[in-house]
Amino acid sequence: MIPSFFRILVIGRNTLVEAVRQKVLSVLLIFGLVLVGSSVYVSTIATPGLDAAGLFDEQIKFVKDFGCGAIGLFGFAIALLSTAQLIPQELQSRTVYTILAKPVRRAEFLLGKFLGVVLLLALAVTLMSLAFAASLYWQETVGLKYAQDVYDQHMPNWQNSPQLVSQYNHDIQDIVSKVQDPQLVEAILLLFAKLVMTAGIALLISTFATSSIFTIITTFMVYLIGHLEGVARDVWLARGAETSLWQSGLAGLISLLVPDLNSFTIVDEILAGNHVPWVHTLNLLGYAEVYLVVLLAVSIIIFDFREI
Amino acid sequence: MEASAPSFAVETIGLTKRYPLAWKRKLLVALDHLDLQVRPGEVFGLLGPNGSGKSTTLKLLLGLAVPTEGEARIFGLPPDSLEARQRVGFLPENPYFYAFLNGDETLRFYGKLCGVTGPKLEKRIEELIDLVGLQNGRERPLRSYSKGMLQRIGLAQALIHDPDLLFLDEPTAGVDPLGSAQIRDLILQLKKMGKTVVFSSHLLEQVQEVADRVAIFSLGKKVLEGSLDSLLAEDQSTQVHVPGELTAEQQEKVRLLLGQAGITSQEIRFSRPHLSLEQLYLRTVQGLPAPTPAKDSSHS
Numbered sequence: 314m315i316p317s318f319f320r321i322l323v324i325g326r327n328t329l330v331e332a333v334r335q336k337v338l339s340v341l342l343i344f345g346l347v348l349v350g351s352s353v354y355v356s357t358i359a360t361p362g363l364d365a366a367g368l369f370d371e372q373i374k375f376v377k378d379f380g381c382g383a384i385g386l387f388g389f390a391i392a393l394l395s396t397a398q399l400i401p402q403e404l405q406s407r408t409v410y411t412i413l414a415k416p417v418r419r420a421e422f423l424l425g426k427f428l429g430v431v432l433l434l435a436l437a438v439t440l441m442s443l444a445f446a447a448s449l450y451w452q453e454t455v456g457l458k459y460a461q462d463v464y465d466q467h468m469p470n471w472q473n474s475p476q477l478v479s480q481y482n483h484d485i486q487d488i489v490s491k492v493q494d495p496q497l498v499e500a501i502l503l504l505f506a507k508l509v510m511t512a513g514i515a516l517l518i519s520t521f522a523t524s525s526i527f528t529i530i531t532t533f534m535v536y537l538i539g540h541l542e543g544v545a546r547d548v549w550l551a552r553g554a555e556t557s558l559w560q561s562g563l564a565g566l567i568s569l570l571v572p573d574l575n576s577f578t579i580v581d582e583i584l585a586g587n588h589v590p591w592v593h594t595l596n597l598l599g600y601a602e603v604y605l606v607v608l609l610a611v612s613i614i615i616f617d618f619r620e621i
Numbered sequence: 622m623e624a625s626a627p628s629f630a631v632e633t634i635g636l637t638k639r640y641p642l643a644w645k646r647k648l649l650v651a652l653d654h655l656d657l658q659v660r661p662g663e664v665f666g667l668l669g670p671n672g673s674g675k676s677t678t679l680k681l682l683l684g685l686a687v688p689t690e691g692e693a694r695i696f697g698l699p700p701d702s703l704e705a706r707q708r709v710g711f712l713p714e715n716p717y718f719y720a721f722l723n724g725d726e727t728l729r730f731y732g733k734l735c736g737v738t739g740p741k742l743e744k745r746i747e748e749l750i751d752l753v754g755l756q757n758g759r760e761r762p763l764r765s766y767s768k769g770m771l772q773r774i775g776l777a778q779a780l781i782h783d784p785d786l787l788f789l790d791e792p793t794a795g796v797d798p799l800g801s802a803q804i805r806d807l808i809l810q811l812k813k814m815g816k817t818v819v820f821s822s823h824l825l826e827q828v829q830e831v832a833d834r835v836a837i838f839s840l841g842k843k844v845l846e847g848s849l850d851s852l853l854a855e856d857q858s859t860q861v862h863v864p865g866e867l868t869a870e871q872q873e874k875v876r877l878l879l880g881q882a883g884i885t886s887q888e889i890r891f892s893r894p895h896l897s898l899e900q901l902y903l904r905t906v907q908g909l910p911a912p913t914p915a916k917d918s919s920h921s
Binding site: 331408414620621 | 640683684685686687703704706707709710711713714715716717718719721722730731733734735736775778782788
């Protein structure tokens with residue numbers, strides 16, 4: 314068991330090193346970091362002409378939307394591109410022969426490669442989250458300074474008025490609570506889980522695909538269906554008795570084969586400032602974990618039987 | 622009672638591989654009922670044209686493909702078992718490895734996969750770098766390696782866990798004659814170290830220089846097998862080597878002498894042995910003294 318785990322780690326580490334040393338993925342990550350970091354600047358362009366309080370709220374909301382959107386988008390690109398080429402590249406360059414000729418099981422090889430992608434995604438999401446946190450910190454600093462300036466300019470000697478001091482403290486608290494929202498951790502975790510699921514889908518497809526392009530296109534289609542299937546199911550369920558047997562059957566089959574990615578749009582609720590309980594987030598993370606185990610198990614079975 | 626050690630490093634019985642060609646509704650017979658036995662310590666050459674079944678044989682022996690019929694054994698073990706793979710090293714044809722790793726990192730990666738770690742691994746890397754002569758490639762990424770260097774790092778990774786048996790698929794393909802000769806010397810060195818080597822090659826002269834036994838394949842079947850001595854010896858003639866060139870007078874004396882033993886003059890042939898072009902090339906590029914050119918005549 315321990316040697317097996319060690320071999321998975323060795324292959325995973327090597328896959329991560331390969332991805333990090335690949336220019337394409339590094340450039341993609343740098344673009345992601347720049348985009349997340351630039352959200353502060355873009356927010357000032359996107360929300361001009363609002364009154365002071367509204368301006369700050371809009372800007373904070375924009376930085377959150379833009380930052381998480383960039384993490385999701387670039388994370389998706391990294392997950393898809395890096396996973397799609399995992400197996401075809403190994404087969405094409407014949408490096409898979411040199412590994413499987415060693416005392417390494419096929420399942421260990423596959424899990425190791427996937428672990429590498431998960432580590433890469435963890436690294437990319439961590440770096441982009443740090444850039445996101447820096448943007449929010451910058452926004453907070455600007456907001457606090459702005460509040461200070463407003464009080465100093467428009468309410469001279471406000472420090473002597475307990476009522477104004479209390480109002481000032483309340484405003485400051487409001488700014489800090491909007492920026493330092495602990496629910497953002499939930500949002501990042503959910504984004505990461507969705508990216509890992511996307512990589513899992515791409516891995517499964519790549520075990521029987523003959524090219525990276527096929528894997529990329531098919532994974533993208535599954536990703537889209539994964540977002541729509543929840544909607545379709547809700548529509549059909551809402552129609553109740555009108556739903557025909559084949560519609561119910563199709564909805565059931567799709568929800569079995571394709572993960573319900575639409576559930577992860579709960580992140581939008583978090584970004585809108587609505588409260589999402591941790592229980593709900595943990596449920597979604599658990600769903601992602603179970604689905605991932607199924608994806609990996611099927612991938613291993615297919616890869617075990619594949620002629621290489 | 623202790624189980625006796627298996628007699629063969631490699632043994633196949635009726636080993637067969639067929640690939641279905643769905644669009645033609647046919648089966649491609651890549652390997653047809655191969656019976657093969659390689660003894661420990663032997664250097665065994667697999668010969669044959671492209672598509673004759675050599676690489677399929679190696680894939681089956683490594684457990685990379687599943688036989689349609691028959692079975693293969695590596696030191697008495699199934700080829701796809703971890704125990705068998707622990708005893709086997711493999712150099713694939715035209716290996717690329719991971720271009721982003723340097724020489725040391727490559728060996729470290731493959732060593733760890735085989736469970737070799739820590740100071741033992743570092744010592745092994747030093748030994749192998751010396752063995753394959755890749756001191757100048759330790760810190761360079763493999764993408765900057767020449768073909769010959771890639772083959773040598775490939776050989777080093779195949780040896781990283783000190784296996785008893787080596788499978789080399791076209792180890793000298795695309796390598797210049799000097800690099801090719803170095804790989805040939807390495808195979809001979811491995812033989813001295815007691816390793817069993819099974820390799821495929823198109824370069825017949827090289828096979829002749831290193832192999833103890835060969836099998837020739839054609840269209841997925843083994844058509845000939847045996848030791849090089851028995852396969853290549855000409856039963857109908859005897860060669861005598863003397864230093865220097867015989868003068869016409871000396872040749873006549875030899876004819877007379879052999880005539881007394883009942884051999885007719887027409888059956889006796891005098892010629893100067895030739896270097897192969899490869900030997901001439903190697904002597905030249907390695908700066909060894911050039912051989913004296915032979916007179917453009919043979920004496921019969």
